[in-house]
Amino acid sequence: MSAYAWYLIRRFGQFVLVVFVGINVVFFVTHATPIDPVEQAISSVTQFGQTDPRAVEIMRKALRELYGLNGTIWEQYATFWKRLAAGDFGPSLSAFPTPVSVLIRQALPWTTGLLTTSTLIAWGVGNFLGGLAGYYRKSRLLKAAGIAATGLQPIPSYIMSLVMLILFGYIWPILPISGGFQMNVSPGLSTSFVWGVVWHSILPVLSLVLITIGAWFIGMRSLVSNIVSEDYVVYAELAGVDRRRILTSYVMRNALAPQLTGLALSLGTIFNGAIITEFVFGYPGLGTLLVRGVNSGDYSLVLGIASISIVAVATAVFAIDLLYPLLDPRVKVE
Amino acid sequence: MLRVFRDLFRYNREFAVGTILVLIVLCLTVASFFSPYPPQDSYVVPPDVPPCWAYPLGTNSRGQDVFWQLTVAMRNSLLFGVAVAFLSRIISLVVGLVSGYVGGVVDRVLMSINDTFVVIPLFPILTLFYFMMRDHMSWVLLALAMASLGWPYDARLIRSVALSLRNREFTTQSVFSGMNTRQILVGEHLPYVLPIVFSTTMNNINWSIGLEVTLSVIGLTNIETPTIGTMIYWANQHTAMVAGIWWWVLAPVATVIMTFIGLFLLSVSMNEFIDPRSRLARMGA
Numbered sequence: 322m323s324a325y326a327w328y329l330i331r332r333f334g335q336f337v338l339v340v341f342v343g344i345n346v347v348f349f350v351t352h353a354t355p356i357d358p359v360e361q362a363i364s365s366v367t368q369f370g371q372t373d374p375r376a377v378e379i380m381r382k383a384l385r386e387l388y389g390l391n392g393t394i395w396e397q398y399a400t401f402w403k404r405l406a407a408g409d410f411g412p413s414l415s416a417f418p419t420p421v422s423v424l425i426r427q428a429l430p431w432t433t434g435l436l437t438t439s440t441l442i443a444w445g446v447g448n449f450l451g452g453l454a455g456y457y458r459k460s461r462l463l464k465a466a467g468i469a470a471t472g473l474q475p476i477p478s479y480i481m482s483l484v485m486l487i488l489f490g491y492i493w494p495i496l497p498i499s500g501g502f503q504m505n506v507s508p509g510l511s512t513s514f515v516w517g518v519v520w521h522s523i524l525p526v527l528s529l530v531l532i533t534i535g536a537w538f539i540g541m542r543s544l545v546s547n548i549v550s551e552d553y554v555v556y557a558e559l560a561g562v563d564r565r566r567i568l569t570s571y572v573m574r575n576a577l578a579p580q581l582t583g584l585a586l587s588l589g590t591i592f593n594g595a596i597i598t599e600f601v602f603g604y605p606g607l608g609t610l611l612v613r614g615v616n617s618g619d620y621s622l623v624l625g626i627a628s629i630s631i632v633a634v635a636t637a638v639f640a641i642d643l644l645y646p647l648l649d650p651r652v653k654v655e
Numbered sequence: 656m657l658r659v660f661r662d663l664f665r666y667n668r669e670f671a672v673g674t675i676l677v678l679i680v681l682c683l684t685v686a687s688f689f690s691p692y693p694p695q696d697s698y699v700v701p702p703d704v705p706p707c708w709a710y711p712l713g714t715n716s717r718g719q720d721v722f723w724q725l726t727v728a729m730r731n732s733l734l735f736g737v738a739v740a741f742l743s744r745i746i747s748l749v750v751g752l753v754s755g756y757v758g759g760v761v762d763r764v765l766m767s768i769n770d771t772f773v774v775i776p777l778f779p780i781l782t783l784f785y786f787m788m789r790d791h792m793s794w795v796l797l798a799l800a801m802a803s804l805g806w807p808y809d810a811r812l813i814r815s816v817a818l819s820l821r822n823r824e825f826t827t828q829s830v831f832s833g834m835n836t837r838q839i840l841v842g843e844h845l846p847y848v849l850p851i852v853f854s855t856t857m858n859n860i861n862w863s864i865g866l867e868v869t870l871s872v873i874g875l876t877n878i879e880t881p882t883i884g885t886m887i888y889w890a891n892q893h894t895a896m897v898a899g900i901w902w903w904v905l906a907p908v909a910t911v912i913m914t915f916i917g918l919f920l921l922s923v924s925m926n927e928f929i930d931p932r933s934r935l936a937r938m939g940a
Contacts, residue, residue, distance in 0.1 A: 338767055343775045350780060354787040361789070471669075475858075475919035477865025479872055480908060483887070487904070491896055586773050586808075593778035597869050611779060612873055615786050623786045627779040634776050 328652045332642040336635050343631035348401055351624060352394065358620040359384045362414065365618055387411050388620060405632075410625035415617035421625040424610060429633070431501055432606035435522065436595045439529035440584070446530075447537025448580055452573040454538065455545025467542065474535030478594035482528040482601035489524055497521050499603040525602045532594050533587075540583060544576040578649040585641040592634050663928065670924035676917025683910065684733055687726035692719070694727040694881045706902050713902040716893040721906050724881060729910055732883040735798060735867050736860035742802030743859060744852055747810035752840045752848065754810070755817025756826075766814070772807040780804070781866070785875040792877055797870070801863055809855040816848050850929045857922035861915050868911060883907045 351358075362384055363377060385391050388411070389400040404410060410421035451470075454463040476484075490498035503517035548554060549572060557567050596608030603609060607626055614622035646652050663670040692699045698718035706713040712721040754765040784800055785792055820826060820843075829839050864883070870876050871884025878885050886907040890896075895903040 335767065335770060339771045339774050342768070342771045343780075346775065346780060347783060350784050351787055354784075356787050356789060356791065358787070471920070471923065472916055475861050475915040476912060477861075477868065477915070479865070479869040480911060480915075483904075483908060484912075487896060487901075491901075586770070589774045589776045592776045596778060600873060611782055615782060615873075615875065620786070623779075623783055627783045630776045630779040634774060638774050 336639040339635040411621045413622045415619040421621045428607045428610045439526045443530040443533040447534040448541045451538040451541025455542040470535035470538040478597045482598045485528045501605040585638045667924045669920045673920030680914045684730040687730040690723040712906045715903045728881045728886045736864040738798045739801045739863035740856045740859040743806040747806035750810040751813025755814040769807045854922040854925040857918040883911045
């Protein structure tokens with residue numbers, strides 16, 4: 322079998338492992354904790370006034386069935402996987418009777434769009450500028466960019482979004498700070514709707530870009546400044562190869578491979594940042610949905626989002642792994 | 656030790672700035688012990704007073720002095736960060752050292768699990784955890800949950816150092832002189848990885864404070880314990896920004912950003928100090 326196929330099989334194995342371990346963590350969290358979601362839902366219904374005990378009993382049964390909490394722990398475990406495989410998490414209690422899967426399907430494109438746009442911008446611009454900074458170490462401008470990147474990198478997503486919200490929502494209110502599109506325009510492929518979506522996404526995207534760009538910049542800078550002293554680069558310089566060509570196709574291309582691995586590894590963290598940012602800006606994605614689910618005590622919704630998040634991130638990581646051989650052809654030979 | 660510290664302070668600007676920022680934050684936390692009001696009490700001072708001499712950071716809508724509230728909040732947040740970092744360091748040290756030294760199948764299995772935990776999105780899982788615990792959620796539980804999820808990045812880093820230690824002569828000699836694996840790892844390899852553990856500790860404190868802030872702001876922790884996150888939570892609950900009580904939001908946000916940058920600079924400069932190559936590059940060699 323070719324080395325490439327082996328590579329793919331190994332990465333697919335990792336994908337399966339991520340989903341398996343992640344879902345097990347979710348199962349553990351939901352089943353090893355002392356609190357019973359059924360009793361919790363019942364107590365929230367019955368806390369006002371008297372309810373017929375028979376009605377409570379029926380409700381208990383129905384909820385047990387709905388949450389997949391019938392039978393022994395192993396039967397529950399089997400039910401859990403079966404439901405995940407079918408993508409069926411039952412109806413949402415807070416938006417009854419809409420199924421959880423429908424709610425997630427509505428929210429997922431917003432999250433995906435936000436994540437893809439901001440990651441592409443942050444990764445692309447961060448790596449490009451970082452590469453320049455590693456190569457032209459004397460440049461004043463790039464040194465200043467380095468200081469800015471160092472200051473930006475440790476700021477967590479919530480604080481960054483909040484600062485953006487205050488800056489552009491209160492101090493200099495020019496950008497919309499809430500929602501994903503204009504309220505008075507019906508969703509569709511009209512210019513005004515698309516424009517509204519772009520306009521509303523500026524602040525969330527900007528926050529996400531600022532959170533992640535520093536790490537890419539600093540990582541690429543140190544990678545490039547290490548590669549620059551390699552023999553082959555010195556040789557290329559002595560041979561009179563155009564410096565711009567050395568930078569782009571000799572140095573940066575080699576440094577991009579570890580940065581792509583870095584992207585795959587930090588995707589989970591980036592995803593966390595995205596859903597937190599969505600919550601801050603009331604963006605109609607998974608983050609807002611998740612917080613809504615928690616606040617309204619919607620067990621199926623929270624469980625569904627946690628499970629889908631794991632699968633979605635694992636899939637995205639696998640997709641990046643598929644791209645990796647394009648940058649590093651060594652995995653194809655060996 | 657002191658000389659190293661002095662040299663670092665003098666020649667490494669990141670270290671100097673980081674130390675100053677962290678010292679300011681530490682002073683704040685120490686000041687919390689001198690707070691004239693119990694931290695959870697409200698309506699002890701007139702509400703909504705802008706910063707003035709009597710109340711250097713103003714007072715909030717719950718009738719609390721923002722400055723004293725901030726000191727206690729900072730202490731709790733920092734303590735939380737240190738607790739998570741300490742606990743997760745233990746896991747990452749064990750995984751990293753064992754994986755790097757034993758190698759082979761053990762290494763591959765441990766690293767697959769490690770990479771898996773790196774990728775899994777923690778936030779939805781922690782949210783689910785809160786959802787299940789609700790009122791039983793406490794500071795200690797959250798720290799335990801985050802520590803058991805926040806180790807993998809650093810385990811990989813420690814492993815890469817341990818991997819290079821495995822083929823060094825002193826390791827071979829320890830094996831021949833009859834030390835067992837545990838003795839080698841604890842007695843011989845641990846001292847070598849400690850500097851890098853210190854620098855990852857700073858980053859891990861940052862990470863856990865950041866996540867704690869986020870969870871608290873959404874209301875997913877015990878909101879009665881004053882932390883930086885719950886401070887912002889209450890400010891949001893009272894719509895402080897809309898009401899124009901900006902000092903209530905600005906104080907915790909500015910302090911926590913100071914903490915993040917301070918700790919991050921310390922970890923960066925420490926990394927540079929450990930890795931002589933970057934020190935040389937800095938000197939222009």
